[in-house]
Amino acid sequence: MPTVRAVLSKEHLKEAEEAAVSRKYTSRDPLIFADDREPGLSIRVQASTVTWILKFRGKTRSLGTLGEIRSPTAARQLAVETRDLMRGGVGDEAARFVRQRRAGKTSGEAVSAVARQDAHASGKWKWEDLATKYPEDYLSKPRTTTRGVRPPSLKSAEEARRYLSDSVVIKHLGGRLLMELQRSDFEAVRDELYDDYGRKTASRQFVAYSSAAMSWARGYHAGRSGLEKVDRWWIDTKKREETIPVPKTRFPELADLARVLRVADSFRVAPGRLIQRETSDVVVCSLWWLALTAQRATAGLRVTKDSILPWDGAPEPGWSVVTFPVEDMKGRRFHAIPIPPMASLLLERIAISADPKSRYLFPAQRQAGQGDAPLSRSTPRLLIERLRGRAADLSIAVKEEEDGDRQEEKTKDDKDKKVRGPLKDLLAGIPHFSVHDLRRTFATICGENAVRGDAISAVLDHADGSIDAPRVSAAPTRAEITRLVYDHSQRLALKAIAMKEWCDLLFKACDEEWKKNGGRIARPLPRLPGETYPAKPEFKVWQPWYRTIEHWHAGKPKPMSSGTLGLAARRRAVEEADEDA
Incomplete structure (x- = not known):
């Protein structure tokens, strides 16, 4: 094995190439050019092949052919980098590094490539x-x-x-x-x-x-x-x-909100619609519910029937307490608010029209094969959009389901494809607002009427540091709900201050809205002996639903008294006036 020791230069590379052409040296007896400048680095010539070799600690590593590494300087640099890897005892890593360098990558790129290969092999996350x-x-x-x-x-x-x-x-x-x-x-x-x-x-x-x-x-x-x-x-x-969103300041005024609620109750089919399907009472009630409770749509519409309890120790009869699913609350805290007697009448209205088999207070309309589910959080928003006259597609009839979902069906009839004018906006003059903005209306109106700020925050479930409500499981038992409802941390009496003021103001505004549009707030009168008592309230467009339920309760048969005939006469007078109108 002839060996030439020297500081390798281009002349030695040329000599090695000439030796390879002559094929004078074999694998058993190769020609070696050892570099005196870089320990362990050499050129091996065997048959027609010229290869750069690095020996370190008894191991030999091929760095590449003469065609891949064209200068001694490049070979020495690669030898230093490879020796560093071999010093760590990782032979395979050094071999892969050399392959990356021979492929034309820089030292940094080769190291990254080797690390990437190792990471992939060991299951590091992508x-x-x-x-x-x-x-x-x-x-x-x-x-x-x-x-x-x-x-x-x-x-x-x-x-x-x-x-x-x-x-x-x-x-x-x-x-x-x-x-x-x-x-x-x-x-x-x-x-x-x-x-x-x-x-x-x-x-x-x-x-x-x-x-x-x-x-x-x-x-x-x-x-x-x-x-x-x-x-x-x-x-x-x-x-x-x-x-980054700009903080919102918009909210509907109290009178505007009352108008929205009246229109939603009065126009179950928006004028001009191709599909004359009525908006369900459950959907209309969902809008009333969010307006009365000032809760977020997700939590407000996922309330279950089991989460509504009577309020023991309420300031007056008729109060209820509603709890909201922990997993739907933004603050991830158990939340309960008291519902005043007049607002609690909405629970009776919902019970009349909602699916009695559903566990939800506001159940979505079930299709064949579908399970029990609450209304979509977008349902009240879509209801408002319909009342605003959301434009219809010129070639598609939009089927508006009762649960607020939209399904598009292509229309085959040519008459449905003709150009149609804009639908009537039943809420013209009311600035745009979202359902979430109702919470801002609640806070603003209560603040203007001197309601305590902590009472407002408590109803809205704002984290102000004053409430440390306990966390509970995602599916608490009835007993756990009952215990937590009356836990001191829920401060029902404080929340009742804001809820009573807000509901009174909203119902007052709704009464005025109905009167302004031809409605009448008739005074409840007891029924005469022998008169048939209806099994449920008979709702009329000209009277707010809560007054109808109120009158229905007031009309329940009571013991006769000396003033019965006078009451009966007044009652007939009211009925005759209603018929004339």
Whole structure:
């Protein structure tokens, strides 16, 4: 084995190439050019092959052919990098590093490529793993806190899945390891969602959920996720200022709200609709319920019949207490509010029209094969849109289901495809507002009428630090609900101050609205002996429903008295006046 020792130069490379052409040296007797500058580095010539070789601690590593490494300087640099890896005792890693370098990658790129291969082989998390595990393993499960067990946040879990798996997100981050992501990657997703698609909410929510998910992965699964040695760069990723919502100040005035409620009760079929299907009484009641209770739509419409109790120790008979599902409350606290007697009459109205077999106070209309479910949180909003004359599609008839869902059916009849004018706006003159804005109306009107601020906050379930309501399970028992309702932390008497003032003002405004539009608030009179007492109230458009139920209760047969004939005469006079009208 002839060996030439020298500080290798281009002349030695040329000599090695000439030796390879002659095929003079074999694998048993190769020609070696050993480099005196870099220990262990040499050129081996055997047959027609010229290869750079590195020997270190009894191991030999091929660095590449002469065609791949064209200069001694490049060979020495690669030898230093490879020796560092071999010093750690990882031979396979050194071999893969050398292959990456021979493929033309820089040292840093080769190291990253090797680390990426190792991470994939060991099961380190990719983006899709995070997008699945964070909502499934964290948000969808109960969590123990210093205040007790925090129920799962199913709504947040659903949103996290949507925003972390968005098509734009997957285009940028799909298939990539968490450990190799950078702040610029998140910013690219954030900016494309807003700049290219104008999706403010998606851009803002991606930043929020991705940052929270990465912090969770590093905090709870640092080793498995590959984030153990990664700095928390994601917490510095900021939302675009253009995507941050401006605080809302809009809310319907009390008189406008009364008008909306009257119109919803009076116009079950919006004028001009192709489909003349009436809005169900359950849907109309849902709007009244949110207006009277000032609760968020999600929690307000998921109330079950079992969660309504009589209020023992109420200031007067007829008060009820309603509790709201913990998993639907934004603050994840058990919440209960007292319902004044007049507002409690709505519970009787709902019982007349709602499905008695449903466990929900506001059940959705069941289709064949569907289970029991509450109304969609969008139902009251869609009701208001219909009253505003939401434009109909020129080629599609919009079938408006009682549960507020929309199903589009292509119309075969040519007459349904002709151009139609805009539908009548029954709420003309009332500024646009959302169902959530009713909470702002409640707070504003109560504040203007000198209601205590803590009473308002308590009804709205705002976290003001003064209420430390206990956390409960997602499906508490009837006994647990009863105990928590009367727990001191619920402060029903305080909440009753705001609820009584608000309901009195709203019903007063509704009475005035009905009178202004030809309605009459007739005085209740007892029925005469022998008269048939109806099994349920007979609702009339010209009179508010709560007055009808009130009169129905007042008309229940009572013992005869000396004033009976006078009452009967007055009652007939009222009925005759109603008929003449």
